[in-house]
Amino acid sequence: MSVDLSALFAGQRRALAKAITLIESTRESDRAQAMSVLNACLPRSGQSLRLGISGVPGVGKSTFIEAFGQFLIQQGHRVCVLAVDPSSPKYGGSILGDKTRMEKLSRDAHAFIRPSPAGITLGGVAHRTRESMLLAEAAGYDVILVETVGVGQSEHDVASMTDCFLVLMQPGAGDELQGIKKGILELADFIVVNKADGELARTAEQTRLHYQNALGVLNHTGFWTPVVRLVSSTTGLGIEAFWEQLQQYQAQGAATLKERRRQQALQWFHQLIDEGIQRSLHAQPKWASALEDARTQILNAQQTPPDAAASLLADYFKLS
Numbered sequence: 001m002s003v004d005l006s007a008l009f010a011g012q013r014r015a016l017a018k019a020i021t022l023i024e025s026t027r028e029s030d031r032a033q034a035m036s037v038l039n040a041c042l043p044r045s046g047q048s049l050r051l052g053i054s055g056v057p058g059v060g061k062s063t064f065i066e067a068f069g070q071f072l073i074q075q076g077h078r079v080c081v082l083a084v085d086p087s088s089p090k091y092g093g094s095i096l097g098d099k100t101r102m103e104k105l106s107r108d109a110h111a112f113i114r115p116s117p118a119g120i121t122l123g124g125v126a127h128r129t130r131e132s133m134l135l136a137e138a139a140g141y142d143v144i145l146v147e148t149v150g151v152g153q154s155e156h157d158v159a160s161m162t163d164c165f166l167v168l169m170q171p172g173a174g175d176e177l178q179g180i181k182k183g184i185l186e187l188a189d190f191i192v193v194n195k196a197d198g199e200l201a202r203t204a205e206q207t208r209l210h211y212q213n214a215l216g217v218l219n220h221t222g223f224w225t226p227v228v229r230l231v232s233s234t235t236g237l238g239i240e241a242f243w244e245q246l247q248q249y250q251a252q253g254a255a256t257l258k259e260r261r262r263q264q265a266l267q268w269f270h271q272l273i274d275e276g277i278q279r280s281l282h283a284q285p286k287w288a289s290a291l292e293d294a295r296t297q298i299l300n301a302q303q304t305p306p307d308a309a310a311s312l313l314a315d316y317f318k319l320s
Contacts, residue, residue: 003033017112023037051164060195065083069111077142078143079141080113080144082144130264146158190228193230
């Protein structure tokens with residue numbers, strides 16, 4: 001699979017799509033070229049705003065992203081949406097229907113939407129989301145929106161790879177701490193109550209107060225005090241005000257966000273080391289045989305999983 005770097009750097013959507021397909025490939029023959037493409041893109045990356053967006057199913061993530069994305073394009077920005085779809089735990093497939101839910105944005109020449117399956121990756125993001133962001137930046141997209149599969153105690157990996165983490169809530173979502181997991185609440189830079197229009201306007205304001213009070217009992221540290229805002233993705237209410245505050249966030253935390261990117265790069269590095277070790281071990285017949293023996297002992301209740309794991313690693317790496 002070949003990628004035209006000149007077309008990618010010129011911002012051609014087809015070239016970006018092919019580049020992401022290449023880095024998502026699990027074929028060993030594609031790995032060297034994928035690394036070459038990423039290395040070529042690195043000097044052109046790092047200039048975007050990376051915004052992670054999470055929320056419970058039905059909160060209107062796609063509708064919000066389409067409204068926000070169209071607003072950003074009107075302001076002269078180029079918008080990349082990396083949408084992560086849940087994969088079936090039984091069959092592994094994903095619907096990947098985000099483009100149909102963002103019909104207007106997907107047709108805009110200044111926007112790029114890429115749905116990717118979550119697969120077996122935990123944390124609410126896809127396996128190659130970090131790499132995809134780097135490619136999008138090299139293609140000239142200056143605002144990157146990462147939509148997670150949902151929200152919960154574990155779907156917050158997106159906060160470790162973006163500049164800002166936004167959690168969408170809907171009116172009447174519950175009291176301060178029941179509508180959303182505390183782990184997510186502690187990581188959110190913005191909580192946005194969507195659908196704040198019509199008959200839900202009053203309920204939305206009450207929900208905003210609930211979450212603002214909830215934020216008050218948490219010990220947030222750093223340059224930014226998280227805020228709760230109201231928006232309506234259908235009428236556009238609050239979209240411009242949210243963007244203005246998001247720009248304040250960027251300006252206020254410029255130095256902190258730069259250092260955060262550096263630490264995220266290290267975290268990415270260590271993650272890839274772990275993945276490489278796993279691949280290397282499973283490719284070795286000796287390890288595969290020892291692993292199968294350990295599994296048999298666990299299934300037959302001859303060893304506990306912790307003991308089997310410790311024995312396997314000690315024997316293989318000769319640590320004992």
